[in-house]
Amino acid sequence: MSQWRDSARTLSLLNELFAQDANSIGISTLRISIGSSDLSPSVYFYDDVPNGQTDMQLEHFDMGRDKELLLPLLRDIIKIAPKIKIVASPWSAPLWMKDNGSSVGGSLKPDCYEVYANYLVKYLRAMQVAGINIDAITLQNEPLNPKNNPSMAVTAQQEIVLIKAVVGALKKAGLKTKIISYDHNCDNLSYPKTILADEFVHMNIAGTAFHLYAGDISAMGALHNEFPDRNLYFTEQYTDAKGDFGGDLLWHMKNVIVGAMRNWSRNVIEWNLANDPAFGLHTEGGCSTCKGALTISASSVKRNVSYYIITHASKFVPAGSVRIFSENKDKLNTVAFLTPDNRIVLIAENEGASNLDFSIKIAGKMANCNIPERSVATYVW
Numbered sequence: 001m002s003q004w005r006d007s008a009r010t011l012s013l014l015n016e017l018f019a020q021d022a023n024s025i026g027i028s029t030l031r032i033s034i035g036s037s038d039l040s041p042s043v044y045f046y047d048d049v050p051n052g053q054t055d056m057q058l059e060h061f062d063m064g065r066d067k068e069l070l071l072p073l074l075r076d077i078i079k080i081a082p083k084i085k086i087v088a089s090p091w092s093a094p095l096w097m098k099d100n101g102s103s104v105g106g107s108l109k110p111d112c113y114e115v116y117a118n119y120l121v122k123y124l125r126a127m128q129v130a131g132i133n134i135d136a137i138t139l140q141n142e143p144l145n146p147k148n149n150p151s152m153a154v155t156a157q158q159e160i161v162l163i164k165a166v167v168g169a170l171k172k173a174g175l176k177t178k179i180i181s182y183d184h185n186c187d188n189l190s191y192p193k194t195i196l197a198d199e200f201v202h203m204n205i206a207g208t209a210f211h212l213y214a215g216d217i218s219a220m221g222a223l224h225n226e227f228p229d230r231n232l233y234f235t236e237q238y239t240d241a242k243g244d245f246g247g248d249l250l251w252h253m254k255n256v257i258v259g260a261m262r263n264w265s266r267n268v269i270e271w272n273l274a275n276d277p278a279f280g281l282h283t284e285g286g287c288s289t290c291k292g293a294l295t296i297s298a299s300s301v302k303r304n305v306s307y308y309i310i311t312h313a314s315k316f317v318p319a320g321s322v323r324i325f326s327e328n329k330d331k332l333n334t335v336a337f338l339t340p341d342n343r344i345v346l347i348a349e350n351e352g353a354s355n356l357d358f359s360i361k362i363a364g365k366m367a368n369c370n371i372p373e374r375s376v377a378t379y380v381w
Helices: 008-018 070-080 110-129 156-173 190-197 199-204 218-226 245-262 305-314
Strands: 029-034 085-090 136-138 178-186 207-215 231-236 265-268 294-296 301-303 322-324 332-338 344-350 356-362 365-371 375-380
Touching (some): 008 070, 156 190, 156 199, 178 218, 178 231, 190 207, 207 218, 218 231, 245 265, 245 344, 245 375, 344 356, 344 365
Parallel strands (some): 029 085, 178 207, 231 265
Antiparallel strands (some): 294 301, 332 344
């Protein structure tokens, strides 16, 4: 992206993605990493010290390389979409806080919970100073996946301890940033249930975040039924470089867009926004087949399947919309919304091998529709 900074085509692309007008797709939520993710060129944190040293007072905290590209880019996006919500997630704590001293796996040292909480608060304050408000943080991306680079293992009991430390640090700093727990797959409900069963934690987090690399999206609905007073969020699903456009479109629409929303998610985030033609950047051991919504080269932009997956919702269902009743039938999967300007939006997917006739009925009026086989359509009225 460095070749694109401060250029007319950068501004045009950012407007296409984030502006709220007829020529844009209206993305209203972003997820970024706190320090490096596995889709960074290398592993880094905001308090890196030489091997064998510690920095319990966080005297060496610095946003480092993110001041050069990420922060200016985020400020450009905020100018276009001032109300955009940004969710931030760490892939790991700094290495000196971990029991194995490695960017891969390991756990937070018992004496580092409070300093890590203060590290996260320093990050939030630094972003505020840079003009960027972080709406919510998760405390560990994929806490049950210690094999990524970077990554860190966090058990449910460890996350409870960490949440309590972060709640205290946020209150001391006077910050209102939301805390979202878990941030992993739909195949392990015992983890978020354990967290929500803690009374203090339950009342001090916004809710639970999910991915869908394992399990079934209905797990989100099951958690809602047990803990209806906490929110649900869908924070990550990537499309693979080796995937089929049509197959990926149908699977993601059924499970991520329609499925997550029908199971009480307040948002949907595809992962990731952009990469280069070689599916970079990524760390050594990071995801080498994660295909961005955009493929950006020195001279062109290609819009990939995630771009269209998100657009079916983001362009027509703005922030503040409310899900309303719609019926699934046979091979037809649907989700419907009432928007802030009182429009009705229906996203429908026909996963079957033949055309489907169906009717849209509301307020005594009816429209007969036909959706082709293996296709997706968004209806607005």
